[in-house]
Amino acid sequence: MMRKKESPEKREEPFEDVAECHRVALKHYVDLHTEEKFRADLFKPMKEKYPNISLGNLKNFIKGKSPLSEKKRIQVASFLGFRYEEFIALGRKLMDLKESGMLPDEPDAEALSLNRAAGKIFQEFQDRHDLSDMNMAHVLGMDSMEYSFKKRGLIPFSFEEIETAFQEADEKAL
Structure with missing residues (x-):
């Protein structure tokens, strides 16, 4: 007797789909760094470096309408200055x-501006006190990759993290 193939249950964790994680990061990056009318300009140099990536396919991937191969996702991440991981x-x-x-679905211009300013403040603090990203991440109680994302303005610093940095600055000044 043949058994009917059971359909796999959907996972409770939405984070398991690597392509979806890449799509979310790419959409966020594009939203942060370009206005809609300038998005093609962001990717024109990529087209020259990686002619195998169609801008139309990339646009459809960002919108969630079509897949993008892992090879192309690696190339996109590299082009934007990231390791794939x-x-x-x-x-x-x-x-x-x-x-x-903790993060709105659509980026808010004022919030993005404040977040970029916070990243600059953290960099200035590091420069003044000769601290590495690793040191700063330790002070804030996070891993260095998350700190790097926050310092680049890709995800926001919390008020508690900003307060911790200022407290650390006060202690260093004494």
Whole structure:
């Protein structure tokens, strides 16, 4: 007797789909760095470096309409200055933040501006006190990859993290 193939149950964790993590990170990056009318300009140099990536296919991938091969996802991450694993981790973190309500679905220009300013403040603090990203991440109680995302303005610093940095600055000044 042949058994009917059971359909796999959907996973409770949405983070398991690597392509979806990459898509979320890419959409977030594009939203942060370009206005809609300039998105093609962001990827034109990539087209020259990686002619195998169609801008139309990339646009459809960002919108969730079509897949993008792992090879192409690696090339996109590299073009944007990330290791592939970093980009996947960014996507997972973004999904987690959105699910917990700590990150809006659409970027807010004022919030993005404040977040970029916070990243500059953290960099200045590091420069003044000769601290590495690893040291700063330790002070804030996070891993260095998450700190790197926050310093680049890709995900927001919390008020508690900013407060911790200022307290650390006060202690260093004494």
